[in-house]
Amino acid sequence: MKKTPLLARQMIYPFCLVTTLFALWGFANDVTNPLVKAFQQIFLISAAESGLVQTAFYGGYATMAIPAALFIRKFSYKSGILVGLGLYATGALLFIPAAGEMEFTLFLIALYILTFGLAFLETTANPYILSMGPPETATQRLNLAQAFNPVGSLIGMVVASHLVLAQLNVSEFRTEQMELHPEYSEMLPGEVDAEITASLHDFAETSPEEHAQFRSEDLSTIKAPYVAIAGVVLLTFLAFAVSRFPKNTEEGKTLHFFGTVKRLVSTPHYIFGVLTQVFYVGAQIMCWTFIIHYAMGTLGMSASQAQNYNIVAMILFVSSRFLCTFLLRFLNPGLLLGIFACLGVLLTLGVIFIPGMPGLYCLIGISICMSLMFPTIYGISLEGMGQDAKLGSAGLIFAIVGGALMPPLQGRIIDAGSIEIGGLIIAGVRASFILPLICFVVVAIFGFFNTRKAT
Template identity: 60%
Template sequence: MEKPYQPPASVDPDSPQVKENESSLTDENSVVPRRFLGAFILVTSLFALWGFANDFTNPLVRAFKEIFLISNFQSSLVQFAFYGGYATMAIPAALLIRKFSYKAGIITGLFLYATGALITIPASLSMSFWMFLIGFYILTFGLAFLETTANPFVLSMGSPATATRRLNLAQAFNPIGSLSGMVVASLFILPALNTESFKAEQAAAHPEYATMRPSAVDGLMIESLENFRDTHPEEHTAMQVHDLSVVRIPYVVIALIVLAVMVTFILTKMPKTAGEHEQISLGALTRRLMTGRYLGGVVAQAFYVGAQIMCWTFIVHYGMTLLGLTAAEAQGYNIWAMGIFLASRFLCTAILQYMRPGLLLGVLAIGGIFLTAGAILIPGYTGLYCLIGVSACMSLMFPTIYGLALHGLNPEDAKLASAGLIFAIVGGALMPPLQGWIIDGSDMTLGGTLLESVRVSFVLPLICFVVITIYGFAMSRQGSAASS
């Protein structure tokens, strides 16, 4: 631990020079030193930008299922493409920022983000589900660059002792972007879809639906859409054209915003956050990363991202299938979940001053296990409320796993090591299709109680929280990040 500044015996301790030195040392050990404050604010804005993309896209999994009339597994390929981009581009992004700079990585990321968002224009005009997937894939090339760059950049903006707290502070603004994406989807996109209007008309024409299980009604609604497609192909095509144009607009707007932010970074001089380190070989760095701390962090991060994406994507299916909610109503509960996530992120960042990061991570993961079990086993709105509550437990996980895994690495090594943690976002690509496949399957009975396939599918995030619990308590026992 760094000792407080002690002036030489011959120097007056009350002199201006001594006071300035003491103030400088105190500032350097603050969460964000003053000399990095402007850069920290600018880089933190990126966290909101990728949060918007992530959580505006989540409800499209259900929307595309109804617009294109495809299975849950097929529609969940939206998440496979979206988060698969991270796996593809994480390592190239890390190599680029090590060779050039954090600034170069950010500018490249913003350009790819805007490019992918703009591909939704030809995708919607051609009514091609697969072109949408290509656009999302390229968009997340950009997000991979931004996350691979921004996370270690923030970690390096000050003392290593406050690195995890600093990253948690920056990550606290990610849910603001996520919440914005959810609100746009809930208020302006989902209610404007003609598929939703069609389903409302079907419900009005069949009053008997009110006495049926919501999951059965949901299946009948899909059958009605399929019949409408087969019997009125021109009208159904017109419905698709309208709905895809509605989906396209926010992506075009966010692309323009991203391009404006890119110009801002091009014109802004970013500070150097650390001295130059000796050039290293990938082999040497790989050997240094062969530790339980780092490899366990990569595994834990993959399971965390998988759990997060599954909970936030399929909460819409949960509400619509089990409770008979409209898409907009179900997305409204997702907004509540994100609000809880945001509040909990700030609260947990404060708690980190008094509690070891690994210990808090393990405790929150146990909470995630119990709440996910509640969503599986408890029917009705209580189960939905449990699923919403999971967000409070997830709020701290990504930045804390990130900080724990990179603890002790110098900033140059962290540029490459961070690629593994961003690659771990592939968990969000692989697990949602598996959950969609389970939802497409049959219901099951447990102890004489019917468990709809949607509820059964949440066994997957429960398993994810078990893995995170093990990593959190393992890091807590090591105790090396206690001062973070």
Template identity: 55%
Template sequence: MADESHGDGHDQELGSSHPNATDRQAGIPGKVPVVPKQYLMAFILTTCCFALWGFANDITNPLVKVFKEVFQISNTQSSLVQFAFYGGYFTMALPAAYFIRKFSYKGAIMVGFALYALGALLSIPASMNTNFWIFIAGFYVLTFGLAFLETSCNPYILAMGPPETATQRLNLAQAFNPIGSLTGMFVAATFVAPNLDVSEFRSSMESGSPAAVQYVDAEYPNGLPNFAEEYGTLDAAVSTGLLNMKAKDAPAFTAMQQHDLGVVRTPYVVIAAVVLGFLALFALTKMPTFAAEVPDAPIGELASRLLGKAHYREGVIAQAFYVGAQITCWTFIIHYGMEQVGLSLGEAQSWNIYAMIIFLVSRFVCTFMLKYVSPGKLLAALAIVAIAFTFGAITLPGKTGLICLILISACMSLMFPTIYGIALKGLPAEEAKLGSAGLIMAIVGGALLPLLQGKFIDELGVRNSFYLPLICFVVIAIFGFRTFMRHDQEVSAA
């Protein structure tokens, strides 16, 4: 882009050291700045992107449960929401990396905003036509945009300063991702959930009101029943009632669908407008380019180099398992709370908000701890604690299990940016661009594992389904141990 200001030739290795030059540049003797002053505005604007994709992630998570009831589909089918959402990352990460090579980080961010807005706006025809598959297409396109944003923003942040503080800088930027997530959760809990007709229907089933009795296949001359006891769980009672409503009173069921999908549509239209505003802001703002002095090597050669580096190769695998664990834990908090504790959708979403607050606080705490503890050691320790909490969610009943489930978020807060930083440590800038795409492609774990866990919930129950994220945390713990016992020494020696 012609209007971008050039950086300082930041084409050195991400793992190299040049503290003296950095100290003089920042004017702070003896200290290496996390974000040098000349990059501060670019850092702030780019960090806003982290919040924007956090909003998209967490306004979408509750829809797995909402669509199950509104469209009357199975847990496996409703998990296609996450399959489409995170599958878009896998599809578009490499094209995004190619775009960055040919143009710039700023250009990739702008394309990301455009695709994000387009996908969000597809909620309009999806809701107006009561069409589940248009929603799925919209989520898929929306995450084309998120793939562009994440593939560009993560290495862009790493480049905005000295390599010694790259992991700290990325953790700092990633700390604002939960702010967007919390906003998405807040909107879901306070605007979406309370205004859904299916939420009112669930309440009527829970209270055994006459409005619910008309949609069950029995008569109760001696008083209203406890539907949760009669059908095993309140969830099963709601599903039966909605199926009967669809069969006995199709116009009422269709009206309920159209109303609820209209409620779902509104936040997507609003966020599309916000994203288009950021697109205009980036178009008018000068940003550093960090242009390489020589062209990058061919993609095939770079890929061969990357796959030959154990810390990168294993980092991609660990990232896939991490994202799968994160999305399953956060998506199915709602199922766990509603099915195991008897919460309403809004109440269950409130527990999801508690999890995100814990995640946010822990992110800042863990970023501080990285000053004193190596990333690999801290990653391994948190993964071990996450294994313990996940086992608690599986084995402990009711609210105790739910508390264990939300406490997993304290352990997950460090994982994504730290795995990312470890995997790219010591890589030249041309390798880091392609390496970033591989790590974003690893987000496909968030597409595959929720689909698998949805099937486990249908067949084994919600609590036993959490053996899946438990296995993921075992993989992450192994990567953390290998990082401080082997990879750190190999990268330093290279």
């Protein structure tokens, strides 16, 4: 029996070029995640306020997903990619005035505009990849392209760990405080974190000019990778501008917006898929963002040490995504999704109820379970949608708003401090993982609900 090809022959070059975009937005995601904790220390704000970094970042997706879909429907995939790359570079370059003014709000605006570009890229690239070959292998093809997303994420994490977090004055301040106060070694990590934060506040009040210089240097360190990636994005823009792409038969056709929306909202597996994507993205961003909080708040690690565990999680994520692309040749996508989500539930329970390093290992292990979730939910949700997939993809990219809504909620749980569950006193940062737990339950239900679909 002849196997269904993964990719149409004439689409090999476009596939390779479009796949580079997956790495570009992966870099942006994971060079940004550590800024939640960094901005909390630099600007002396709460965990909930620093969570607004993710609100701005993923809010940009929510704002621009539908306009991006309408744009590419009217014009072309290539036009959508070029607009996305232009907005990405613009947002990254806005880190220059934000660092100069030392205003947290300006950083949020820069991230918001940057993700306008990412929304264009994701809304364009995902359905384009799905259309590059037979429908039977669409989910497998998207998983392969998405496998290069964590490669960019891994580079972003390494940059964040070694070129940003390790170089910050607030990191050096933390180390100095640990050396000045040997009694901290006898205290719980959460208590130590609170003491060091109080010392930072005292430093800002007693030496405002020195603290301002301290802050200025840290913000300059933070802006550097964004300026660098802006240059890479502009080079990528040029590569796409001079390349020719096979014209899609649906490009330029009139979009019957309300008719398409009516068909989409009357398709149960699509609506369930969008809802599931909201929960999944929320879980992913919470698990990766708050690895640093977990390691610092419960194990007393420095920010750069904690980020190294984020890197390990991403290596597992990358490896598992390639493995899942292989497994999808033999297993139903919905079934595999449901099994991995159940494993995610078990590991999240470990994060909540198992203290110390074993809990951190559970948190890292969740990345294995998450590796196939986004592209598989995406592929299942758009199965059989035909020309409605472009606008349908906007709904699934809009669902990335889950990454904007949930981290601040998790931050509020962390700020509330320890809670009691079944007679156990659990630190706030561990208890906060009840939110990802709920998310993985939803993903499991969606996966098993769709096991009847053909692979």
